[in-house]
Amino acid sequence: MLEDFFLRSLAATFGIAIVAGPLGCFIVWRRMAYFGDSLAHSALLGVALGLLLGFDPSLGTLAAAVTFAALLFLLERQKRVARDTLLGILSHGGLSLGLVALAFVTGTRVDLMSYLFGEVLAIGTDDLIWIYGSAGLALATLIVIWRQLLIITVHEDLARAEGVPVARVNFLYLMAVALTVAVAMKVVGVLLITALLIIPPAAARQFAKSPEMMALIAILVGALAGVFGLLGSITWDTPAGPSIVLAALALLLISLAVRPILSGRG
């Protein structure tokens, strides 16, 4: 059963889990789940533009996600429109624009479902390089800004008062999320990326006593979800992306059930 394509899929999900865990923790702590969703939606526009203009869709995705994150970073400085409204506009605007643009691409070349829900079982070696390169960069960025980002998360004004370059750190963080979303799209698709970002940290929260511990457990949960999801997908011939998300969800439910037993609070 351990054929090459399966090992490649597994490697791909591990690559995503390693960076999605820690980044997802900040998404959960800072209540930015909707932001991940919006980024993912806009990524579809990148795919469409890539196909239309003849460059690699992966590159298009990355460009769209990064542009979207930068746009949001700038727009957030104005106070007239609330953040969630802004996100909703950009997110669904991007998604609709992407879907319409895809309609202009000649039909046979595009498998919309593969973008919406991922095609992890079809991942090739070059995809792996792309995934590990981007995930590595995002993770390295996060490690560099970790302490400062934590203070900002605790109290933004306090961070500012202590000389943390808040705008710069926030910008780097958004870029790391954009990078992660762009590569995670290959594995679980546009519609389910957020799940990979927030479900593992949610499960990890049950057991973590420090921010770092939560990030590490989230990586573990994400990787386990990858293994179980892919195995399930092959065994029952179910779509891989949603199966991984379901596995993560199952792990979350187990964590909720196990925690009271472990801590004896039952």
Add this chain to the structure above:
Amino acid sequence: MISREPLISLENVNLRLGDRSILERINLSVERGEIVTLVGPNGAGKSSLLKIAIGLLRPQNGKVHRAQGLRVGYVPQRLSLDPVLPMTARRLLELTENEGERAIAEALRDVGAQYMAESQIHDLSGGEVQRLMLARALLRNPDLLILDEPLQGVDLGGQIELFALIEKLRTQRGCGVIMVSHDLHLVMANTDRVVCLNRHICCSGRPEAVTQDPAYLALFGASSASALAVYHHHHDHAHDLSGACLDGEEMAQSNPTTPNDGLEAEERESA
């Protein structure tokens, strides 16, 4: 006390946010070892004034002068850490550019918080969190401590404890303190100078003087004059130079019909 240069001084500072004028013609300075407390109704610009002192807000005009190499320790208004972020008290202190284990242990001891080092922050009470934040500010070896409503969400016992602590730190470390507070009773008993703010500075001075200032009485209502008296009797009876006791005549002048602002309501809530 050789150098009498103020730690920080604001000269004729004006602040506007959008179309609204927040602060007008503010002149204020804080000396080393001095406790200055800002009082005033909601929306009076107290927090904005602190933010200017910290450097988070830049006034449109006027001058802000900081002593050379001034180190500021900031304790923000009521930190409420989301329980979804697991963090022990010690870890929060480690998130500073600190001088290591010993400095952290010392700061914790200074605020009497050693026992909570390994506790999760969201399990701590309001007063404990404030002490922890104070310890965090101390890690920076501040010349000036800036506290934004340190009493919010702290029960009465905790409030008295906290004020005693601030007083102790001032004496021990010789740092200046500037804070915003709502609880007039405690403020008057625990500060060197009161600044009564309502966009502009209505009056300022020693608590004994301020509580008899017509501007103060107009702002807080005549009943607030007793804020000092209550404590005064506990301490001493030196009704001193400013001493013209508040008598009926003055009470009448000070327009006791002035409706109370939100301040008293808030006091009741926190009590």
